[in-house]
Each structure stands twice: as structure tokens, then as C-alpha cells.
Amino acid sequence: MEKTFEIKGYGTVEVKSDGLLFRLQIHGEYYTFLVSPERSFSDWLNAIDKTLKTLQISKYDRANILKAVAEIMPELSRFDVVKEKIYVPFWYDPITNQVFEAVRINEKDVFLYYDNGFKITEWIDTESKRIMPVQYMDPYVFAALPENLEPPKLSDIYNEVYEIFKDYYYHSDPRVHKFLSLYIIHSYVVSKSLGTAFIWLIGAKRSGKTTVQLIAEALGYRPIASVGPSEAAIYRTLGYEVEYAPLVIIKEFERASELMKEISREGDIPGTVVSRADKEGDRIVVRNYHIYGSKIVASNRLHGDEADMDRYHIIKTEHGKPHKPRSDLYRNSSVIEKINDIRNKLLLWKLANFSSFNVPPEDEKITEDREWEHYGGIITLAGMISPELQKEMYDYILETIKEKAEEEQNSAVSLIAKAILGLAELKKQIIGIDNVKRVRISFDEIWQKLSEDCTPIFDKNGDISKLQAPDGKILTSQFLGKLIREQLFGHKEHWREGSETYKGYSWSIEELEKLKTFVPVVPNVPDFKQIDTKNQTNLIINETNSAEPQNTPKNEGLNPQKTGTTVTSGTDKTNDPNQTYQAHDIADMYISEASPYPEEKQLNNFIIIVTKDGKKFYKCGNCQKIFADLESANAHSCGGQGA
Amino acid sequence: MIASYPAYKSPDPDEQKLRNFVVELHEKDGRAWMEYVCHQLVARKDETGKIKHEPCGCRFLSLNDAKEHVGAHELGWV
Numbered sequence: 145m146e147k148t149f150e151i152k153g154y155g156t157v158e159v160k161s162d163g164l165l166f167r168l169q170i171h172g173e174y175y176t177f178l179v180s181p182e183r184s185f186s187d188w189l190n191a192i193d194k195t196l197k198t199l200q201i202s203k204y205d206r207a208n209i210l211k212a213v214a215e216i217m218p219e220l221s222r223f224d225v226v227k228e229k230i231y232v233p234f235w236y237d238p239i240t241n242q243v244f245e246a247v248r249i250n251e252k253d254v255f256l257y258y259d260n261g262f263k264i265t266e267w268i269d270t271e272s273k274r275i276m277p278v279q280y281m282d283p284y285v286f287a288a289l290p291e292n293l294e295p296p297k298l299s300d301i302y303n304e305v306y307e308i309f310k311d312y313y314y315h316s317d318p319r320v321h322k323f324l325s326l327y328i329i330h331s332y333v334v335s336k337s338l339g340t341a342f343i344w345l346i347g348a349k350r351s352g353k354t355t356v357q358l359i360a361e362a363l364g365y366r367p368i369a370s371v372g373p374s375e376a377a378i379y380r381t382l383g384y385e386v387e388y389a390p391l392v393i394i395k396e397f398e399r400a401s402e403l404m405k406e407i408s409r410e411g412d413i414p415g416t417v418v419s420r421a422d423k424e425g426d427r428i429v430v431r432n433y434h435i436y437g438s439k440i441v442a443s444n445r446l447h448g449d450e451a452d453m454d455r456y457h458i459i460k461t462e463h464g465k466p467h468k469p470r471s472d473l474y475r476n477s478s479v480i481e482k483i484n485d486i487r488n489k490l491l492l493w494k495l496a497n498f499s500s501f502n503v504p505p506e507d508e509k510i511t512e513d514r515e516w517e518h519y520g521g522i523i524t525l526a527g528m529i530s531p532e533l534q535k536e537m538y539d540y541i542l543e544t545i546k547e548k549a550e551e552e553q554n555s556a557v558s559l560i561a562k563a564i565l566g567l568a569e570l571k572k573q574i575i576g577i578d579n580v581k582r583v584r585i586s587f588d589e590i591w592q593k594l595s596e597d598c599t600p601i602f603d604k605n606g607d608i609s610k611l612q613a614p615d616g617k618i619l620t621s622q623f624l625g626k627l628i629r630e631q632l633f634g635h636k637e638h639w640r641e642g643s644e645t646y647k648g649y650s651w652s653i654e655e656l657e658k659l660k661t662f663v664p665v666v667p668n669v670p671d672f673k674q675i676d677t678k679n680q681t682n683l684i685i686n687e688t689n690s691a692e693p694q695n696t697p698k699n700e701g702l703n704p705q706k707t708g709t710t711v712t713s714g715t716d717k718t719n720d721p722n723q724t725y726q727a728h729d730i731a732d733m734y735i736s737e738a739s740p741y742p743e744e745k746q747l748n749n750f751i752i753i754v755t756k757d758g759k760k761f762y763k764c765g766n767c768q769k770i771f772a773d774l775e776s777a778n779a780h781s782c783g784g785q786g787a
Numbered sequence: 788m789i790a791s792y793p794a795y796k797s798p799d800p801d802e803q804k805l806r807n808f809v810v811e812l813h814e815k816d817g818r819a820w821m822e823y824v825c826h827q828l829v830a831r832k833d834e835t836g837k838i839k840h841e842p843c844g845c846r847f848l849s850l851n852d853a854k855e856h857v858g859a860h861e862l863g864w865v
Binding site: 592595596599600606607608727728729730733734735751753755756757759761763765768770771772 | 789790791792793796797798799801807812814817818819820821826827828830839840841842849850
């Protein structure tokens with residue numbers, strides 16, 4: 145491979161495995177220097193020119209030398225010295241099963257790897273590429289690496305991460321802290337998992353969304369955190385040569401750019417890429433950027449199509465004061481040092497265990513394949529720490545999946561599908577199943593059936609103009625028709641029954657079968673407990689006069705006299721659509737245990753309602769009695785409950 | 788009434804079960820109380836005999852009564 149060429153009148157250039165070694169004599173001075181290979185010949189020539197300039201070689205001599213080098217360049221390719229140089233933060237060699245992570249030691253970017261002890265290399269030479277370390281954002285900085293550094297234990301790192309979450313982030317369910325801690329560790333081995341779930345933090349302002357993201361940013365694997373980064377910045381950070389799976393953190397998800405949303409929606413299974421055409425000189429190069437990796441997004445509410453995706457694991461943040469102030473995370477130097485230490489340990493653990501880490505392809509408890517793909521990595525990690533933790537995580541994850549299925553069941557499309565199926569069933573019973581080829585259902589019937597599950601919105605005349613599904617989607621009659629035709633296989637029809645003309649839709653039996661797939665099955669949902677309310681005096685319904693409250697107050701102390709209040713009929717009220725289904729004059733509501741104020745926290749099982757004019761009300765969750773001031777709420781006791 | 792919210796948005800799991808209810812917060816002379824208003828659509832005849840769907844409008848001062856009322860709707864009794 146090594147060969148020497150002559151540069152007439154100046155000296156020689158030798159082809160070495162790591163570049164071109166020049167030995168020149170210019171105007172009596174000797175110069176020896178090495179120029180490393182660049183991606184292209186022109187880049188290489190530029191690099192040589194730059195070196196010559198640094199050596200203060202005259203323009204004339206530089207031109208002569210470069211001309212000579214340019215002539216021998218085509219020869220060089222035959223020796224295969226022009227190796228493509230790529231810069232990556234992470235490299236996995238499947239042949240040797242070796243993992244390399246870019247770290248900074250003594251201000252120098254190097255690769256750290258584990259081979260019976262931690263070792264360092266400045267670059268990796270593979271058959272076709274020269275891999276160089278590169279640092280994005282916050283590099284992993286190590287002091288001079290001690291020779292006998294031991295790989296840290298998973299359970300120790302887990303405990304340290306858990307302590308951070310427990311101290312700085314409030315949540316009434318400790319399993320959330322545990323899940324988040326495992327998720328942070330999972331972000332380091334996500335490339336070896338079958339897939340990953342994305343965390344979606346939902347909650348009001350000051351409920352801790354940012355704190356979780358701050359911790360994730362400090363501890364997660366090479367995090368990219370931003371509200372709305374520029375497109376170029378995103379692509380610069382995502383890997384196109386290798387899938388190194390950084391942890392993507394997005395605050396204010398609803399405001400994120402379309403591209404960022406795209407990245408956060410996709411990439412739950414390995415190998416997901418987005419293509420992008422880059423201009424390189426006079427060529428257009430199409431590159432596939434890897435977007436597989438863990439993601440943590442946050443917003444005030446669920447929105448968009450993402451909400452229905454099973455890859456999102458939703459964590460509802462709560463109001464409450466954590467043990468320690470979150471400003472410690474970025475102000476307190478001892479905490480910052482501690483966090484850096486945990487971070488480095490996480491990387492060291494990854495290096496030592498990446499090759500052996502393995503997620504089983506299926507599971508007995510999380511039986512749905514897709515769910516196992518999303519949660520398998522986390523459950524496996526929990527199992528590596530302790531069987532108790534694994535069991536706890538199973539319970540927590542299964543609970544979350546069930547909750548999500550219930551929410552999906554309420555989504556607009558499934559509600560409509562359920563209504564149609566219910567009505568079709570009735571029709572089939574009336575006509576007799578054997579005689580049915582197509583089932584016709586009038587639009588009014590569907591609308592009426594739906595209004596049982598949705599909140600109606602009234603127009604000025606008191607007619608229902610819209611329906612609001614429990615997931616917040618607004619249904620107008622036009623939109624409902626569109627949904628039925630386009631998504632729910634309905635065929636528009638007009639027909640006559642006696643003297644009446646009907647407008648509606650028809651479905652074949654096969655189409656009705658297909659509709660059933662839109663109605664998710666929720667396991668173990670208890671049936672409504674049937675109570676014989678017929679004989680109860682408090683349920684006497686007076687249809688003609690709904691202006692009076694229909695039940696009798698059972699507790700005089702609890703229920704003030706009705707004469708003192710303005711009680712309007714429900715029907716009148718609902719003429720104002722805002723009043724019927726939107727929270728009205730409410731600024732916030734939370735449970736006492738989640739209160740940021742210690743005096744409120746002391747209240748046991750209270751709901752605190754904050755009105756827009758700043759007033760606070762305290763409602764006992766046990767007896768439902770409500771108090772306008774904290775003292776009375778504190779003094780309240782009912783059957784062992786209350787304060 | 789000083790404020791109201793749809794029952795399903797309540798942090799109280801018991802209130803969340805009140806399907807199609809609006810919870811109203813009332814206050815007078817330093818005393819406060821809740822009223823639970825049923826907004827479930829029911830078919831009623833107007834003066835001309837035409838069937839109109841309108842919110843039930845039943846009002847309850849106790850959560851348990853409101854819960855039972857939800858049950859009555861489910862069973863088709865009201």
C-alpha cells in the first residue's frame with residue numbers, strides 16, 4: 145500500500161495508511177508533514193494548501209506543489225488510501241461485538257470502549273471507513289481514566305437515578321419515579337431493545353413537566369432538548385451514518401415544528417429513518433437520518449393524532465412540592481457534580497453491558513406484541529434489578545395500558561362505531577338476522593344515540609347543534625356524516641317507510657363486522673351496578689318544572705336553603721354552550737395531597753377548587769361538604785376522614 | 788353560582804363517574820355548596836306535541852343522589 149511519488153523540484157510525497165507524508169525542500173528549507181485523508185480529493189487538496197499556507201510557502205510554490213499532487217491523486221485511489229472519514233458519537237461493531245462511545249478526556253475527543261477493562265482509542269479503522277469521535281451538545285467528560293476502573297452495578301445506578309427523581313419531582317405514585325428512572329437507563333440501551341415507548345407528560349403549569357425533562361436532559365443518553373430547534377440543528381444531531389439513538393426531549397409539544405413532531409411520532413422501532421436531500425458541492429446527496437430512540441414530550445393537554453398512539457406512555461403530572469428545589473439541578477455545584485457522576489456511570493455501565501443486554505422477543509404478561517415492543521426494554525431492566533421491581537412495573541404498565549384502552553374507547557370514532565353497532569343490533573333483532581343483507585339506520589337515530597355518550601352543545605334556539613365527544617372532539621352533523629362515509633363504511637341513502645322519508649346510511653353485514661374493530665375491548669371493566677332507584681323519593685322527576693331542585697337536602701348543615709340561591713333550570717343554562725361543557729370560572733382544581741402548600745397538604749382527602757377570581761374552596765372527598773376557608777376545612781372531621 | 792365544571796374533568800374520582808353532569812359551585816353568606824346538574828339528553832314533547840331532545844336538568848345537592856340518577860338514566864327509567 146505504501147508508495148512514494150516525486151514532486152519535481154520540491155521533494156517526495158509518501159502514501160501512508162493515515163495520510164500523505166510530504167518531505168519537501170523549498171528554497172533550502174526542509175519541511176516534513178502529514179496530511180490526513182479527507183472525504184474527497186478536493187477537500188484533501190484544500191487541506192494540503194492550508195498546511196502549506198501555515199508553513200508560509202509562497203503562492204507560486206504552493207501552486208506548483210498542488211498541481212503535482214493533483215496529478216498523482218487519481219493514482220492514489222488505486223491504493224485505496226482515501227478512506228471516507230465519518231464522525232460519530234457512538235459506534236457498534238457487530239463483528240467484534242464492541243461498543244465505542246465518544247467521550248472527552250483531557251480536552252480531547254476520543255472513543256471509550258470496554259475490553260476486559262475500559263480503554264481509549266482516538267479513531268476506529270474499519271474496512272471502508274475511518275470512524276472519528278464527535279461530541280454534540282453536552283459531552284461526557286472524564287478525568288484521566290483510571291486503569292482499574294470497575295463497571296458500575298445496575299442496581300446502584302438505578303438507586304441513584306431514582307433518588308434524583310424522588311427528591312426533585314413530586315408525584316403521588318412512587319411507581320412513576322421508578323418508571324422514569326428505568327426509562328433513563330433504557331435510553332442508554334435503546335439500540336439493543338425491540339423498540340421503545342415515548343413518554344408524554346401531561347399536566348397544568350407548574351406541575352413538574354419541566355422538572356422531569358430537566359432531569360432527563362441531565363441524565364439521559366446524549367439528549368437533544370429544545371422547544372423548537374431549527375431543522376438544520378435537528379439533522380446535525382441525529383445520526384445518519386449510525387443509529388446511535390439519542391434521547392429526544394421536546395417541551396411544549398403543541399408548539400413544536402412539524403418536523404420535530406414527525407420525529408417524535410416515529411421511531412418507536414429500530415431502523416426508522418427520515419430521508420433528506422443535502423447539497424454537497426455540486427451534487428445532491430440523499431441521506432437517511434435515523435430517528436429511532438427514546439423521546440420525552442410534554443404539553444398541557446393531549447392533542448392531535450398522537451394521543452391515540454399506543455407508543456405514547458402518558459404520565460399525568462401533579463401539583464405538589466418536591467423534597468428539594470429543582471434549581472439545585474442547575475445551580476448547586478455539588479448536585480451538578482453528583483449528576484455528572486451518575487451520567488458517567490450510566491455510560492460506563494452501557495459500555496460494559498451493551499453487548500450482553502438482551503430483551504426477550506415475547507412476554508407472558510404483556511401479551512400484545514406491540515405493547516411488548518414498547519415496554520420490553522424497561523421490564524427487562526427492572527427484572528435485572530430485582531423481581532419485586534419487575535412485578536411493580538408490570539402492574540404499573542398494565543394499568544396504564546388499560547387506562548389508555550378505556551380512553552380510546554371513548555374517542556369519537558369508536559363512540560360512533562359503538563352507536564352504529566348498537567342500533568344495527570336492534571334492527572337485526574326486529575327484522576330477523578336471516579333476512580338482513582343491509583342495515584339502514586337513519587341519521588337522526590345515530591345522532592340521538594351518540595348524544596347519550598357525548599355532551600350536547602346548543603344553539604340559540606335550544607336545539608343541539610353539536611356534540612362533544614369525551615375526548616374533546618366536536619362533532620357537527622356534517623362532520624359526523626363525513627366520518628360515517630369516509631371512515632366507518634356507511635353508504636348514504638334516502639328511503640321511505642310509509643309516509644315518512646328518512647335520510648341515513650346503510651351497512652352490509654360484513655361492513656358491520658369491520659366496524660367492530662373500531663371498538664376496543666377493555667378487560668375487567670366492572671358493569672354498572674344496578675340500583676333500584678324507582679322507589680327512591682329523591683329521584684322524583686318533575687319534567688314540567690325543572691326550575692326547582694328535585695332532591696331533598698339530606699343534611700341541613702351541609703345543604704343551605706335553596707331560597708337563598710339563584711337556581712336556574714338546567715335547560716335554560718344549556719343555552720349557553722360554554723356553560724354546558726366547559727369549566728366555567730375555574731382556574732384550577734387539585735387534590736389536597738398534590739398541593740404545593742404544606743397547610744393544604746395536611747388536609748386529608750380534600751379537593752381544592754380555585755376560581756378565576758382567586759377564591760379557594762375546599763371540598764371533603766369523603767362527605768362532599770365544601771368550605772370557603774382553610775380553617776373550617778381543617779377543623780372538619782367526618783367519620784374518621786377529613787382533616 | 789360562582790363557578791362550574793363538567794364532572795368528568797373533576798380530580799375527584801367519584802365525581803368523574805357522573806356521566807353528563809355539570810358540577811356547580813355556589814356560595815352565599817360565607818357558606819358554599821355544590822350542585823350537580825344532569826345534562827343527559829332526554830326526549831320531551833313541547834307544546835305542539837313535537838318531540839325535542841333536551842338536557843334532563845335534574846339537580847342534586849348530594850353526590851350519591853346524583854350517582855343514583857346516572858344509574859336511573861342507564862336503566863332507562865328517566
